[in-house]
Amino acid sequence: MKALIFDVDGTLADTEDAHRKAFNDAFAKAGFHWSWDRVLYKHLLKVTGGKQRIRFFLEEQHPDFLERDDIDDLIPALHKSKTDFFVARLQNGQVPLRPGIEDLINECRANDMTIAIATTTTPVNVETLLRVNLGDDSLNWFACIGDGGKVPVLKPEPDVYDWVVDQLGLAAKETLALEDSRNGLVACERAGVPCLIVTNDYTLGQDFTGCLDEWESYEGVTLAKLQTVYAGAA
Ligand code: XBP
Ligand code: MG
Numbered sequence: 001m002k003a004l005i006f007d008v009d010g011t012l013a014d015t016e017d018a019h020r021k022a023f024n025d026a027f028a029k030a031g032f033h034w035s036w037d038r039v040l041y042k043h044l045l046k047v048t049g050g051k052q053r054i055r056f057f058l059e060e061q062h063p064d065f066l067e068r069d070d071i072d073d074l075i076p077a078l079h080k081s082k083t084d085f086f087v088a089r090l091q092n093g094q095v096p097l098r099p100g101i102e103d104l105i106n107e108c109r110a111n112d113m114t115i116a117i118a119t120t121t122t123p124v125n126v127e128t129l130l131r132v133n134l135g136d137d138s139l140n141w142f143a144c145i146g147d148g149g150k151v152p153v154l155k156p157e158p159d160v161y162d163w164v165v166d167q168l169g170l171a172a173k174e175t176l177a178l179e180d181s182r183n184g185l186v187a188c189e190r191a192g193v194p195c196l197i198v199t200n201d202y203t204l205g206q207d208f209t210g211c212l213d214e215w216e217s218y219e220g221v222t223l224a225k226l227q228t229v230y231a232g233a234a
Helices: 016-029 038-044 050-061 063-067 071-091 101-110 123-134 136-141 159-168 182-191 223-233
Strands: 003-006 114-118 175-179 195-198
Touching: 003 159, 016 038, 016 050, 016 071, 038 050, 050 063, 050 071, 063 071, 071 123, 101 114, 101 123, 101 223, 114 159, 123 136, 159 175, 159 182, 175 182, 175 223, 182 195
Parallel strands: 003 114, 003 175, 175 195
Antiparallel strands: none
């Protein structure tokens, strides 16, 4: 194991409820009476990417709306507004890292383990989450940050993992990914990246067949423990 690759949403931090509220804020600001509750959002998480998720919601619940002439401008505009609301929540300190993650990152750095990021979210979301919780310099701790702005297609397609592995100059099987979702696991499988799952409320119960191991939290997780899991899979 030569590098550890972190997913962001659900893995570094439990961000999804803040994303959900930001979507609702954007809908309300634009005058749309749509409100995504936790049950609906769990279903909508089937589709990665905020713009794609809005379109998926409209296809399922308001198909007539997609006939509007301005739909291809409206969805990106709603998503831009959602990103602004989400970043404001991050800046207000409303989204801490998951317990144990900061210790794990610090231990990786102390042991010269290469760390990287592979996410489908918007670049400013990752940057703000890291800056607010770990300080401005933390962006430099990661050998590369693969995000939704770097690749045309999102998870469960492998592109973001292919991009990160290529940037690292390693073989996919020399890395280990930490993910929280089925979409993340499938992206890893397609890229040949071994994957360990740490679930959260939104992803608990998804099908994680094929992952190296499945845990509920990072409590007590050390680099040595990750290396043991990785070695067991080799
Ligand atoms: C996360 C996502 C993202 C966020 C929203 O998936 O699907 O779309 O929910 O972010 P993963 P944006 O953890 O598998 O990377 O609205 O910026 O797309
Ligand atoms: Mg995730």
